[in-house]
Amino acid sequence: MNSQASPTLMSQTSVAYDAPLRIALLGYRSAPHSGGQGIYLKYLSRSLVRRGHFVTVISGPPYPELDADVTLVRLPSLDLYEHGLKSIRPRQLLSRLERIEWFSKLTGGFAEPFTFGERVKQWFVGRESEFDIIHDNQTISDGILALQHRGLPLVTTIHHPITKDYRVALAAEPRWYMRLLIHRWHGFLRMQKRIAPQLRSVVTVSGASATDISDDFNVDRSAISVMHLGVDTELFRPLPEKKREPHRLMTTASADAPLKGLSVLLHAIASLRSDYPDIRLTLVGRPRPGGDTEKLIGSLGLGELVQCYKGISHQEMVEKYADASIAVVPSLYEGFGLPAIEAMACGVPLVSSDGGALAEVVEDAGLVVPAGDSQGLADAIRRLFEDDNLRTDVASRGLSRVEQHFCWNRCAERMEAYYRERIAAC
Template identity: 35%
Template structure:
């Protein structure tokens, strides 16, 4: 097939959109499909599809620096070469793998008003090239987030003359009216919704401390009703879990018969229990929220083969209430001081987090790191005694699966797909089954018989040994602390959970299975149109 894969932003070093685009595009190309990725800034870093045939030939098609999966992550460990780009408003570059599939990137330039180096910048009037640029700038000035709408406008404009080049368009979470214009033009369109952004909006407005902050959050998320309208009008939607499907149906009013469930994958060759073993580097410099604190290396002996006693890890690619970092910090205050050594957070602290750590006297024991490679992230997760996912909401949680792939036991909240990830599915069979890529149901969202009352951690291991960790209620710092302590106190339980997690990650969540199921959805939608 000739596939157009679009994403309004594909940041390789924060969040999951760039990661999803990178891995899915590579595996689709490896299956023999021609894949053209359309993205606004920040742009993705694409892999050479030959990487799946032999990892020694891995070549990144982006900048030479690689960055983390959930904090800064993309690229490859060997023979990294920058992509050659033409300096046009739509920049093109291609990688020709030694198989029929072709993978290339086309950059749809925007005003890039939310660039990390200059956020909310005011462009020179000469940068306003057309009506779409004016709409984008006006949206920023009004306090809204215009990128999804304006990317959809640019993509629709591009496809007016190019739709015959493709058999299907697969969009990643844009949900803009321009996609409906493309579909009306005759090109089949499939849309991925990882979860409805209305959940982010609700939690951020609830966390706002005064009426003005609540208004600014409401204004920022004013694009959500647009996304709901587009979702209801979309003919085929892919999402990552049963919980996300239910939320999309409830929040956006989408017909559940039009939703296919295909989970996100994990690179089980990078994320392994032995990740970082061969590492000879002296370690990774980390930031601490307290000045003057000595910085030590992640791997005291130069490897991650021996887990660091008492080390906790968590990943928060976006420091927002939804990720629950403040709840985890509160939980640390309830832990016996001699039960844990440190918490390493993959992410960047904001002032509120720093203030919370200072008030609780935890600054010397909580470290923040960013800008590390996939290999180094895997080494960090493999060195941890326990990985913590304190989210208040999750559509899927890639970090949980990455920790499981590293054989690290997980303490997670009972939200989204986390019960399915941690407690597993019947029979340990592939999560991607059927022509529509449907995944078996999670254990009821509340973990069925494993559910406990708020304030208690689910610390019991089930009889059939299918648990990869412990589930607790979201937002409950006491329960989170109880789950962490119960694992830190039992090496036998940690080892058993780690083995289950590794097995589940390998057998259930491969990117190749994700790509095959996704291609099956394309075929069905093309036939329907």
């Protein structure tokens, strides 16, 4: 941070325990319809405002969709993963951060966590006294750590360490040159592994993630607090007026990310096809043209059985859940597993792997099978296809579990208490 800036920090006694807090939520990439970061910012900010707090979301592109009473500060970047290397103009390379982004993309890297952190650090110069707490969502960068060094109360959410994605991607890729690109893209992990142990206040979304963060990022377990996520039950809900298709499955996955286990599900469907010729899969996500997933769908002869949807709204997703007889979460690893609780909230019987936190999240509210086991997945799907009573029972248990454990208001209530502890301790 600019050494000439002289922040006027709020004294710890100036924030009464029941006074509204001024909260800055940070997200380097906050797409509203894909990935969990934009969803996390949208619903946490909404729930905190409903509790009477003032929330400002500071985000890089793609920007989140927020309620009107949440302030959005846009910190533009080159956003080269959306626009491509040829989208820039020569004058843009006059900026150090934009040069870093351009060169990193050119060489297969991912610089956004670093560059966003630097922009945030600059943005806060002269604004330090405007907020009571800063809450970073997974950036874990030098610029964000600088705010903590300035004496500003900082909380960091780490959903899970991306080291998990890195190892699964490497294990799934036999070609040496692609493994080199995977290694290059994950270069930001060196920064995150260096920064994370220095963070004083880390929040994560499951006990499984807490263990992984402690192991992979060398964060002291006492610095990590677990707070489960919630689901918007006003939106994700059963639609009893819609008739479910008897053998339609639904999954939501980044289609070419090995971590999501889509290949495991595709092999399971291939093994079930002879017994259930009308089996179909609704895939929220679209395979990369010519990529491994598209090739696998072709080699298994599943082209006519898989319908892909990308960029659909949450309401459209709820309608897709209402069409499905079973929802499947086949992930090899999840730090939490939002698709699991969204499916349960929609009253769809769930089959889930036990990857990462999924067994912790689902418990007995779904049929849980070992991660990576396509035959186990097929057997669980078959059980539900063949047993109407079991489908009804699993769906009912899923709804009950969501109502009892995965409420955004409860998450915001716990987060508020945690903020006040961190403010008092700063």
